[in-house]
Amino acid sequence: xxxxxxxxxxxxxxxxxxxxxxxxxxxxxxxxxxxxxxxxxxxxxxxxxxxxxxxxxxxxxxxxxxxxxxxxxxxxxxxxxxxxxxxxx
Numbered sequence: 001x002x003x004x005x006x007x008x009x010x011x012x013x014x015x016x017x018x019x020x021x022x023x024x025x026x027x028x029x030x031x032x033x034x035x036x037x038x039x040x041x042x043x044x045x046x047x048x049x050x051x052x053x054x055x056x057x058x059x060x061x062x063x064x065x066x067x068x069x070x071x072x073x074x075x076x077x078x079x080x081x082x083x084x085x086x087x088x089x
Contacts, residue, residue, distance in 0.1 A: 001087045002050070011039075016036065017032060017034070018032040018034065040062065041077065052075050
C-alpha cells in the first residue's frame with residue numbers, strides 16, 4: 001500500500017486532518033480527521049510502501065499494546081484509509 005500523492009497531513013487547531021493539495025482533490029462534504037496515533041502512523045509511512053504488518057510493528061514499537069491488538073487496529077485503519085480513497089494497494 002502507499003498513500004496517494006497529493007494528500008497531506010496537517011494540524012489545525014490541535015486536530016489532525018488530511019487535505020488534498022489541489023482544489024480538484026477537495027471534497028467539502030467529507031473531512032478526514034485522524035487521532036494522534038493515526039497521525040503518527042501516517043507520518044511514518046508517508047512516501048513509502050507499507051503493509052498492515054508494518055503499521056502494526058510501528059504501534060508495538062511505540063506503544064504498550066499487544067501484537068494482536070496492534071494488528072487488528074492496523075487492519076481497521078488501513079481499511080478506513082482505503083475506503084476514504086487515501087491509499088493505493
